[in-house]
Amino acid sequence: MNPPFPDPGLGLPGPATMPEPGPGVAAAPRVEVAGLRAFYGDVEALAGVDLEVPANAVTALIGASGSGKTTLLRCINRLHEEVPRARLEGRVTVDGIDVYGPAIELPAVRRVVGMVFQRPTPFPSMSVYDNVAVGLRLAGARGPAVRETVVAALEVVGLWDELGHRLGVPAVSLSGGQQQRLCIARALAPDPAVILMDEPCSALDPIATLRIERLIGELTANHTIVLVTHNMQQAARVADTIVFMMDGRVIEHSPALELFTRPRDVRTERYVTGNFG
Numbered sequence: 168m169n170p171p172f173p174d175p176g177l178g179l180p181g182p183a184t185m186p187e188p189g190p191g192v193a194a195a196p197r198v199e200v201a202g203l204r205a206f207y208g209d210v211e212a213l214a215g216v217d218l219e220v221p222a223n224a225v226t227a228l229i230g231a232s233g234s235g236k237t238t239l240l241r242c243i244n245r246l247h248e249e250v251p252r253a254r255l256e257g258r259v260t261v262d263g264i265d266v267y268g269p270a271i272e273l274p275a276v277r278r279v280v281g282m283v284f285q286r287p288t289p290f291p292s293m294s295v296y297d298n299v300a301v302g303l304r305l306a307g308a309r310g311p312a313v314r315e316t317v318v319a320a321l322e323v324v325g326l327w328d329e330l331g332h333r334l335g336v337p338a339v340s341l342s343g344g345q346q347q348r349l350c351i352a353r354a355l356a357p358d359p360a361v362i363l364m365d366e367p368c369s370a371l372d373p374i375a376t377l378r379i380e381r382l383i384g385e386l387t388a389n390h391t392i393v394l395v396t397h398n399m400q401q402a403a404r405v406a407d408t409i410v411f412m413m414d415g416r417v418i419e420h421s422p423a424l425e426l427f428t429r430p431r432d433v434r435t436e437r438y439v440t441g442n443f444g
């Protein structure tokens with residue numbers, strides 16, 4: 168986790184510095200969005216978004232309800248196109264590859280770009296083990312590799328220690344925080360480069376929330392995270408850079424400390440000083 172910085176007057180803790188790129192970390196952005204417009208029928212939800220998401224870091228999307236945060240996430244892993252009458256224009260690339268390119272198959276996009284939703288969404292009729300294994304089996308994995316991957320994913324999220332001997336229990340018997348960590352393990356199993364998280368802690372208590380925030384920080388060693396949050400303190404605690412959205416546009420994208428202490432746009436300043444969510 169990032170160290171807190173002295174209270175800037177907003178009551179917000181936050182990261183003190185930008186992350187140092189580690190050995191082997193690519194300088195190129197992991198996700199790049201250019202000229203993205205998204206529509207639901209006649210409603211324009213994204214009105215021309217340009218965004219570079221740095222690799223191996225947490226990028227937080229903040230902004231009022233309806234500003235387009237969820238739509239932006241859903242355009243990155245191509246969930247948007249599953250809404251009837253939805254369409255989009257523009258480009259989304261992951262490591263330089265256009266996810267809407269004609270040669271790209273949808274399952275490949277979903278393997279590279281995983282997603283965690285607002286409420287825990289484990290498969291209710293399945294065991295803890297099967298929740299993580301099912302995607303791997305669907306992707307064709309068989310034999311000991313499945314178990315090794317499931318165990319590794321459960322270890323990362325801390326569920327192996329808690330449930331290692333009870334992996335056959337139904338997922339719905341877990342606490343909300345455990346269920347959400349199980350969903351993160353499920354997202355991790357195919358080893359995605361990018362993980363999208365849409366307000367993943369909004370249904371959780373403060374202890375479970377802190378547990379997941381710590382995990383998000385750890386995941387950046389191997390993954391690029393885009394996190395939607397309505398909680399300013401959470402953005403300050405976990406994000407390396409923060410994107411402020413309004414009316415389907417990116418108003419400002421800055422290092423977390425800078426966005427809170429020296430916002431460049433008056434609209435950002437109004438939002439971060441008026442919302443303690």
Ligand SMILES: Nc1ncnc2c1ncn2[C@@H]1O[C@H](COP(=O)(O)OP(=O)(O)O)[C@@H](O)[C@H]1O
Nearest residue numbers: 207210212231232233234235236237238239250
């Ligand atoms: N399924 C949908 N059908 C029609 N309009 C939608 C749908 N989902 C979102 N919208 C509209 O798109 C805009 C952006 O919504 P959304 O991306 O959910 O914002 P946020 O996640 O920031 O709250 C809003 O005006 C919202 O009403």
Ligand SMILES: [Mg+2]
Nearest residue numbers: 236237238365
């Ligand atoms: Mg949303």
